[in-house]
Amino acid sequence: MITFNGVTKRYADGTVAVDNLSLEVPTGEITVFVGPSGCGKTTSLRMINRMIDATGGQILLDGVDVKTIDPPTLRRGIGYVIQQAGLFPHRKIVDNVATVPYLLGWDKKKARARAMELLERVGLDLKMADRYPFQLSGGQQQRVGVARALAADPPVLLMDEPFSAVDPIVRASLQEELLRLQSELNKTIVFVTHDIDEAVKLGDRVAVLRVGGKLAQLADPATLLTRPADDFVREFLGRDRGIRRLSFVSGDGLRLRTDLTVPASAEVSSLRGTTEPWLVVVDEDNCPLGWIASKDLPESGTPADVELAPYGTFVKGRDSLRAALDATLLSPSGSAIAVDESGRVVGVAVREALDEELALVAGGVGGVDG
Amino acid sequence: MNWVIDFFTNPDNWSGPDGIPTRLLEHLEFSGISLLLAMLIALPLGLWIGHTGKGALFAILSANAARALPTLGLLVLIVLLMGVGTIVPVLIPLVALAVPPILVNTYEGIRNVDPDLRDAAYGMGLRGGQVLGRVLVPTALPLIMLGLRVAAIQVVSTATVAAYVGLGGLGRFIVDGLATKDFPSTIGGAVLVALLALIVQLGFGLVQRFLVSPGVSQRLTIR
Ligand SMILES: Nc1ncnc2c1ncn2[C@@H]1O[C@H](COP(=O)(O)OP(=O)(O)OP(=O)(O)O)[C@@H](O)[C@H]1O
Numbered sequence: 001m002i003t004f005n006g007v008t009k010r011y012a013d014g015t016v017a018v019d020n021l022s023l024e025v026p027t028g029e030i031t032v033f034v035g036p037s038g039c040g041k042t043t044s045l046r047m048i049n050r051m052i053d054a055t056g057g058q059i060l061l062d063g064v065d066v067k068t069i070d071p072p073t074l075r076r077g078i079g080y081v082i083q084q085a086g087l088f089p090h091r092k093i094v095d096n097v098a099t100v101p102y103l104l105g106w107d108k109k110k111a112r113a114r115a116m117e118l119l120e121r122v123g124l125d126l127k128m129a130d131r132y133p134f135q136l137s138g139g140q141q142q143r144v145g146v147a148r149a150l151a152a153d154p155p156v157l158l159m160d161e162p163f164s165a166v167d168p169i170v171r172a173s174l175q176e177e178l179l180r181l182q183s184e185l186n187k188t189i190v191f192v193t194h195d196i197d198e199a200v201k202l203g204d205r206v207a208v209l210r211v212g213g214k215l216a217q218l219a220d221p222a223t224l225l226t227r228p229a230d231d232f233v234r235e236f237l238g239r240d241r242g243i244r245r246l247s248f249v250s251g252d253g254l255r256l257r258t259d260l261t262v263p264a265s266a267e268v269s270s271l272r273g274t275t276e277p278w279l280v281v282v283d284e285d286n287c288p289l290g291w292i293a294s295k296d297l298p299e300s301g302t303p304a305d306v307e308l309a310p311y312g313t314f315v316k317g318r319d320s321l322r323a324a325l326d327a328t329l330l331s332p333s334g335s336a337i338a339v340d341e342s343g344r345v346v347g348v349a350v351r352e353a354l355d356e357e358l359a360l361v362a363g364g365v366g367g368v369d370g
Numbered sequence: 371m372n373w374v375i376d377f378f379t380n381p382d383n384w385s386g387p388d389g390i391p392t393r394l395l396e397h398l399e400f401s402g403i404s405l406l407l408a409m410l411i412a413l414p415l416g417l418w419i420g421h422t423g424k425g426a427l428f429a430i431l432s433a434n435a436a437r438a439l440p441t442l443g444l445l446v447l448i449v450l451l452m453g454v455g456t457i458v459p460v461l462i463p464l465v466a467l468a469v470p471p472i473l474v475n476t477y478e479g480i481r482n483v484d485p486d487l488r489d490a491a492y493g494m495g496l497r498g499g500q501v502l503g504r505v506l507v508p509t510a511l512p513l514i515m516l517g518l519r520v521a522a523i524q525v526v527s528t529a530t531v532a533a534y535v536g537l538g539g540l541g542r543f544i545v546d547g548l549a550t551k552d553f554p555s556t557i558g559g560a561v562l563v564a565l566l567a568l569i570v571q572l573g574f575g576l577v578q579r580f581l582v583s584p585g586v587s588q589r590l591t592i593r
């Protein structure tokens with residue numbers, strides 16, 4: 001656990017970058033520092049590994065004041081990832097990753113083996129190991145930066161806008177990768193960003209800072225979106241808070257109907273009497289092919305002969321209510337198809353089921369919400 | 371052209387105390403010792419100034435002052451003060467000539483390393499000396515080598531001045547040739563000095579290829 005105890009940083013020119021900041025970063029969780037430019041995020045982060053020394057208050061790392069630890073020793077025990085990756089240009093990728101193990105005096109073979117293991121972990125082709133940094137794309141370099149920070153298996157990871165210099169698609173995949181890694185490694189991560197969407201996506205907890213380095217709110221993403229502490233936070237969160245919050249509600253609560261599927265090979269004549277306006281047509285593996293409107297059923301043949309309407313799915317047990325809502329909007333039937341991990345239909349969430357669930361969520365918010 | 375051929379084909383020029391081999395060795399001795407001394411002074415100073423940022427102004431000012439010194443004038447002055455007899459009077463102006471390019475390039479090379487790289491190095495837990503030795507120097511090596519090469523070429527070409535105060539070196543062919551109107555000797559000496567400068571240039575090119583990481587020179591293409 002990292003504890004900020006009334007931490008203040010006043011630079012030599014008098015700028016107060018961080019003002020009396022107190023908060024806790026729980027072990028094994030991702031805590032995101034987010035806020036507008038110049039609010040003191042980087043300063044707060046760098047005081048943890050003493051790249052900057054606080055001018056007031058204390059930072060405790062598992063109860064030990066970081067001021068009492070020699071900076072290089074402290075830093076070897078804390079992974080650090082920066083925006084521009086900062087790889088050593090004269091060293092091959094594998095040796096870049098092994099930087100801290102070398103510093104810690106590991107023998108070369110062991111350090112390199114560990115580096116290879118990490119390159120694999122962060123999703124890099126092992127062919128990259130013998131390249132130099134200039135031969136990698138920005139996204140690849142950033143992965144190497146993450147691998148390097150993890151090389152000596154430090155319990156704590158500090159990340160300062162690590163993904164903000166890459167394009168949105170690469171950024172999204174790096175974010176996914178980080179979440180996947182974290183689910184395996186359970187590091188204590190402090191992640192700095194100015195992008196609230198990134199904060200909400202990655203953080204177990206999000207600390208919103210305002211300019212002058214004051215803590216505006218510290219909460220889990222769903223709470224943050226539902227109950228912003230004040231106008232500053234509300235404004236910073238931006239539009240569509242209600243919809244975005246649905247990302248944090250599981251879609252598992254949806255009532256599913258299992259009587260709305262028909263095999264593609266069924267005789268349409270057998271469906272004639274149905275009172276349901278829409279049915280899901282599935283293939284022999286029970287995977288969805290599309291919707292069929294009962295009023296459009298042909299005289300004879302199978303549903304496979306008809307042009308089917310588009311559909312949307314969400315994965316039961318994994319996807320959020322937001323994904324389910326999105327799926328309903330992709331189909332004229334207004335219903336979302338629930339599938340399992342391998343894409344087989346497990347049921348259908350009809351409009352009414354969604355309405356019930358959304359009402360429940362809105363009701364659960366309670367209180368006054370601006 | 372004939373003069374050059376005359377000079378190099380004359381067997382008298384290839385032996386004895388004023389033959390090409392002896393003069394060449396003398397020339398290499400002045401140049402080599404001067405360059406070595408200049409490196410011993412300028413490299414550590416340049417590294418320290420570039421790394422700590424202290425004394426940068428002092429370094430630039432004194433380097434510029436040293437550049438402004440007339441080598442020949444300095445040499446004559448020292449000979450007047452100390453007399454001849456040792457090679458020291460030649461070394462002083464040559465060292466003064468070699469220090470500025472080495473100092474300035476080393477200092478600039480270290481100082482201009484990407485600040486993010488320096489930051490990352492400290493952030494990984496390298497100590498100050500390790501940051502300098504393991505990250506800054508290898509990254510700044512092309513510039514540092516450039517300073518050394520410029521200094522070496524200048525020293526090799528300028529070491530001819532030793533001849534003006536009666537010391538040896540390839541300059542003797544030029545100076546003595548002028549004095550006795552022996553033009554083949556003058557031109558031959560000039561050609562020798564030019565060749566030597568060229569060899570130094572090529573030599574440094576080779577050393578640089580060997581010392582500078584391909585990741586820094588970006589010589590490799592993606593496999
Ligand atoms: N070395 C310094 N000397 C003086 N002031 C500084 C120094 N470093 C940062 N500051 C000031 O401290 C404040 C906080 O800076 P900091 O870099 O922590 O902001 P940030 O939240 O990380 O911003 P960004 O999102 O732009 O990276 C700013 O007003 C900045 O100008």
Ligand SMILES: [Mg+2]
Nearest residue numbers: 041042043160
């Ligand atoms: Mg910052």
